[in-house]
Amino acid sequence: MTLARLTEVLAPAVASGVGLGAFNVFSIEHAEAFAAAAEAAGTPVVLQISQNAVRYHGALAPIAQATLTLAGSAAVPVVVHLDHATDASLVDEAIALGLGSVMFDASPMPYAENVAATAAVVRRCHEGGLDAEAELGEIGGKDGVHAAGARTRPEEARAFVEATGVDALAVAVGTSHAMTERRVALDLELISALHAAVPVPLVLHGSSGVPDEELVRAVQAGMTKINIATHLNHVFTDSVRATLADNPSMVDSRKYLGPARDAIAAEAERLLRLMNQ
Ligand code: CO
Numbered sequence: 001m002t003l004a005r006l007t008e009v010l011a012p013a014v015a016s017g018v019g020l021g022a023f024n025v026f027s028i029e030h031a032e033a034f035a036a037a038a039e040a041a042g043t044p045v046v047l048q049i050s051q052n053a054v055r056y057h058g059a060l061a062p063i064a065q066a067t068l069t070l071a072g073s074a075a076v077p078v079v080v081h082l083d084h085a086t087d088a089s090l091v092d093e094a095i096a097l098g099l100g101s102v103m104f105d106a107s108p109m110p111y112a113e114n115v116a117a118t119a120a121v122v123r124r125c126h127e128g129g130l131d132a133e134a135e136l137g138e139i140g141g142k143d144g145v146h147a148a149g150a151r152t153r154p155e156e157a158r159a160f161v162e163a164t165g166v167d168a169l170a171v172a173v174g175t176s177h178a179m180t181e182r183r184v185a186l187d188l189e190l191i192s193a194l195h196a197a198v199p200v201p202l203v204l205h206g207s208s209g210v211p212d213e214e215l216v217r218a219v220q221a222g223m224t225k226i227n228i229a230t231h232l233n234h235v236f237t238d239s240v241r242a243t244l245a246d247n248p249s250m251v252d253s254r255k256y257l258g259p260a261r262d263a264i265a266a267e268a269e270r271l272l273r274l275m276n277q
């Protein structure tokens with residue numbers, strides 16, 4: 001059944017004022033865990049493969065096809081999404097593979113170039129039957145530097161969406177990527193202003209640095225797609241580290257990957273329930 005396009009799961013989330021969890025897949029264990037978490041929570045989910053993860057594997061197709069297979073047999077709608085693509089040929093590959101959406105990240109470019117590059121990708125995605133997310137107001141941290149100071153201006157965001165035809169917009173409201181502690185305070189007034197000004201669903205990147213209560217407030221203020229990668233990575237790696245520390249002679253990788261998969265499935269399910277209350 002249930003491979004979905006991004007807009008198919010965003011629209012009902014916006015209508016009922018809940019969040020849509022978007023979690024990053026690094027290996028097949030992540031895809032298995034997040035599909036199971038969504039089934040347990042009874043919610044849709046977005047399984048994201050970033051351009052950095054593609055670089056790690058050396059190709060998009062193997063990890064994408066495994067993720068698409070898992071998504072297609074899930075009992076809830078699952079979107080397989082290419083995250084933070086800057087390479088247009090990778091977008092074409094995602095279209096050919098049948099992913100549900102692409103996030104094209106031209107946010108470091110000057111405004112006019114971001115608009116032109118994003119509009120071209122959006123057109124290709126729509127022709128190929130995919131939805132497209134873009135970013136305005138560079139959200140820091142992907143270079144390892146925490147720059148949570150960037151802010152997206154509501155009027156510019158509205159104009160950007162109109163000029164590009166994008167289906168969802170990532171905005172800078174106080175988060176930064178790759179945060180390993182959950183203590184960020186978001187600019188909730190700006191989220192409300194963006195939600196009022198922008199005609200498409202908003203996306204929060206760098207949500208790993210945001211504590212539970214603040215995630216709930218972000219959704220209430222008008223955030224819909226909530227991207228969480230580093231926090232779940234933390235949970236996965238803590239589990240592996242603990243298992244290996246307790247079992248120094250362990251050899252079978254399944255014996256430490258299995259508990260780590262269970263740990264991120266439980267945490268992802270908890271986050272999906274939190275965002276869907
Ligand atoms: Co991001």
Ligand code: CO
Pocket residue numbers: 014017195222
């Ligand atoms: Co609303």
